[in-house]
Amino acid sequence: xxxxxAGRGSSLPLKLHEAAITFLAGVVLLVxxxxxxxxxLGKLLRVPDADGRLDASLxxxxxxxxxxxxxxxxxxxxxxxTSTYVVAGKLVNWATIAVGAVALWTYLRRLRGTSD
Numbered sequence: 001x002x003x004x005x006a007g008r009g010s011s012l013p014l015k016l017h018e019a020a021i022t023f024l025a026g027v028v029l030l031v032x033x034x035x036x037x038x039x040x041l042g043k044l045l046r047v048p049d050a051d052g053r054l055d056a057s058l059x060x061x062x063x064x065x066x067x068x069x070x071x072x073x074x075x076x077x078x079x080x081x082t083s084t085y086v087v088a089g090k091l092v093n094w095a096t097i098a099v100g101a102v103a104l105w106t107y108l109r110r111l112r113g114t115s116d
Contacts, residue, residue, distance in 0.1 A: 019073035026066030033059035065100035
């Protein structure tokens with residue numbers, strides 16, 4: 001199940017290198033929001049009148065999706081052989097990016113009160 005084969009070592013580090021980065025980035029954003037020191041994502045996304053409250057919300061939204069991405073990869077890496085994981089991992093990447101982008105777009109659109 002986990003591709004640990006005798007004498008070959010674990011393939012887990014190869015499977016999870018990207019997930020480790022997204023997990024760390026997500027935790028940084030979540031902790032920054034928790035400590036009331038959010039990363040100014042509003043300015044990065046060019047949101048007019050971005051303030052600390054909006055930045056905290058964006059930190060939680062983006063950080064949550066990054067952590068979710070990493071946890072999904074961890075689950076797949078533990079459950080699937082490497083060859084299957086390569087394909088499933090790409091699908092998880094695209095699905096997480098799509099859902100996260102739609103959630104972010106919807107949130108910002110609702111915030112701006114526009115219907116474009």
